[in-house]
Amino acid sequence: MSLEDTxxxxxxxxxxxxxLDSEVFTRLMRGAFLQRFPRGSQxxxxxxxxxxxFVLLDGAIELEGSSSDRESTLALLWPTATLGLASIVxxxxxxxxxxxxxxxxxxxVPGDAFRQALGExxxxxxxxxxxxxxxxxxxxxxxxxxKLRTARERLISxxxxxxxxxxxxxxxxxxxxxxxxxxxxxxxxxxLSRAFASLTPHGVEIDGATVTLRQPDALAMLARPDPMIxxxxxxxxxxxxxxxxxxxxxxxxxx
Amino acid sequence: MSLEDTxxxxxxxxxxxxxLDSEVFTRLMRGAFLQRFPRGSQxxxxxxxxxxxFVLLDGAIELEGSSSDRESTLALLWPTATLGLASIVxxxxxxxxxxxxxxxxxxxVPGDAFRQALGExxxxxxxxxxxxxxxxxxxxxxxxxxKLRTARERLISxxxxxxxxxxxxxxxxxxxxxxxxxxxxxxxxxxLSRAFASLTPHGVEIDGATVTLRQPDALAMLARPDPMIxxxxxxxxxxxxxxxxxxxxxxxxxx
DNA sequence: CGGCGAATTGACGGACGTCAACTGCTGTGG
DNA sequence: CCACAGCAGTTGACGTCCGTCAATTCGCCG
Numbered sequence: 001m002s003l004e005d006t007x008x009x010x011x012x013x014x015x016x017x018x019x020l021d022s023e024v025f026t027r028l029m030r031g032a033f034l035q036r037f038p039r040g041s042q043x044x045x046x047x048x049x050x051x052x053x054f055v056l057l058d059g060a061i062e063l064e065g066s067s068s069d070r071e072s073t074l075a076l077l078w079p080t081a082t083l084g085l086a087s088i089v090x091x092x093x094x095x096x097x098x099x100x101x102x103x104x105x106x107x108x109v110p111g112d113a114f115r116q117a118l119g120e121x122x123x124x125x126x127x128x129x130x131x132x133x134x135x136x137x138x139x140x141x142x143x144x145x146x147k148l149r150t151a152r153e154r155l156i157s158x159x160x161x162x163x164x165x166x167x168x169x170x171x172x173x174x175x176x177x178x179x180x181x182x183x184x185x186x187x188x189x190x191x192l193s194r195a196f197a198s199l200t201p202h203g204v205e206i207d208g209a210t211v212t213l214r215q216p217d218a219l220a221m222l223a224r225p226d227p228m229i230x231x232x233x234x235x236x237x238x239x240x241x242x243x244x245x246x247x248x249x250x251x252x253x254x255x
Numbered sequence: 256m257s258l259e260d261t262x263x264x265x266x267x268x269x270x271x272x273x274x275l276d277s278e279v280f281t282r283l284m285r286g287a288f289l290q291r292f293p294r295g296s297q298x299x300x301x302x303x304x305x306x307x308x309f310v311l312l313d314g315a316i317e318l319e320g321s322s323s324d325r326e327s328t329l330a331l332l333w334p335t336a337t338l339g340l341a342s343i344v345x346x347x348x349x350x351x352x353x354x355x356x357x358x359x360x361x362x363x364v365p366g367d368a369f370r371q372a373l374g375e376x377x378x379x380x381x382x383x384x385x386x387x388x389x390x391x392x393x394x395x396x397x398x399x400x401x402k403l404r405t406a407r408e409r410l411i412s413x414x415x416x417x418x419x420x421x422x423x424x425x426x427x428x429x430x431x432x433x434x435x436x437x438x439x440x441x442x443x444x445x446x447l448s449r450a451f452a453s454l455t456p457h458g459v460e461i462d463g464a465t466v467t468l469r470q471p472d473a474l475a476m477l478a479r480p481d482p483m484i485x486x487x488x489x490x491x492x493x494x495x496x497x498x499x500x501x502x503x504x505x506x507x508x509x510x
Numbered sequence: 511c512g513g514c515g516a517a518t519t520g521a522c523g524g525a526c527g528t529c530a531a532c533t534g535c536t537g538t539g540g
Numbered sequence: 541c542c543a544c545a546g547c548a549g550t551t552g553a554c555g556t557c558c559g560t561c562a563a564t565t566c567g568c569c570g
Contacts, residue, residue, distance in 0.1 A: 432548070432549095433548075433549065434548070434549080444548080444549070444550090445549090445550080445551085447549095448549065448550055448551080449550090449551085452550085452551090
């Protein structure tokens, strides 16, 4: 599939590419192409070489780590996130396995062209550095989330973070199946179910993927949300994606 | 304290600075200075602004995360590691608290000068991107270590990683107090003590900070070490530091 | 309508944290 | 130089959190 203008504009607006000269940008995009993937497509496999930088334009991606037959969801990606930047920069193996959880539209940028441009262009270098610093920051927050909180606290913090982020008052739509959420939060589906049940006395009502928080303040007392952890935990490591959300919040605030 | 030539040579050899023009390097170093810190000095505090890039030339640093009166050691840094790169690049708050665990010699590079040079110099941009990609990779490995293994498996993997890394045959010297190691591995000191005890039937002998592995192969069966996790887990997120170790291993292999 | 997977619920067990007591080391000051 | 305070480490008893296994229900899609 060729690059349509509307898609190109969206890519151009990403923090990774925004500061680039038109000439460098077009050179990068010359080798790039758009691809549609059905739900469940494996994009990368942990430990395998990674030859493309992915930009998720539409759909959803699950990042998963595995070791000796155990698996865990490490993050979920939404538009407009990037994937694989660290592997491309280091020319090393993929850190995580990635697979689409919805039919997705993905821009694929060849890694070698990207690496070459990186060595030649200071603006790209800076943008990549900022993006990777954001990835690192996200991973450190996930690590703290995992080491400093119990499973129940992680669930509460997750719900409160979604509550802050989504606009619909005290009503939240879970963005993924519960078993995926459980893995993301580092627990079993059974335990997630019980944790949800234990929150009903605190004003949490669950109906399928719809969760209503009747007493968010009471929940905050149970988990002590922490801005140095909760901004965007487990919601992908991509700075571009964070920016998109920040922009959305600002746009809403302006109304 | 002023920059001595011998120290300057060590800094110049770091992957972060190696590819730089002499002119850019000297400009960066013009505002930099060396400082000695006694054991226990607080270098950064989680959430506080971070105005220096630290380069640990001598000593040791513990990185710690905290949230609502709980604390956890996230990594240990040895020479020649860098600290604070992500915060400097993003001009944001410190992600973790850092404090020296030994008397330390540290090069402090002003953050604003560094940020400015980053925007102007492609070689620096690339070096920073690589360093941060390494940091991200390290953090992701720590996250997998935490989510995919039990406490006992983390200990075994840690011992095996140290065993691979240190030269002294099957004898390991723990690089930190056991309570710090426990926190790094995500367990309590009591539990670490019990985990050690449970390994004696498998050829692990403990004498203070000295650990002897009589049957490393048997240990590997108990934990299934994984190269996509274990390279340098919890041993700092700095690429420069990893390189130093790789160099050491290569130098040893050459003997 | 039938089957499959997601989600829930219960019973059970294991891993790990907490509390307390005890030991040994270390550094410090009389 | 030694006494002693204080902390690191170990060990035991106990409780809690959470994983495992199994049974059941529900919704979805063939």
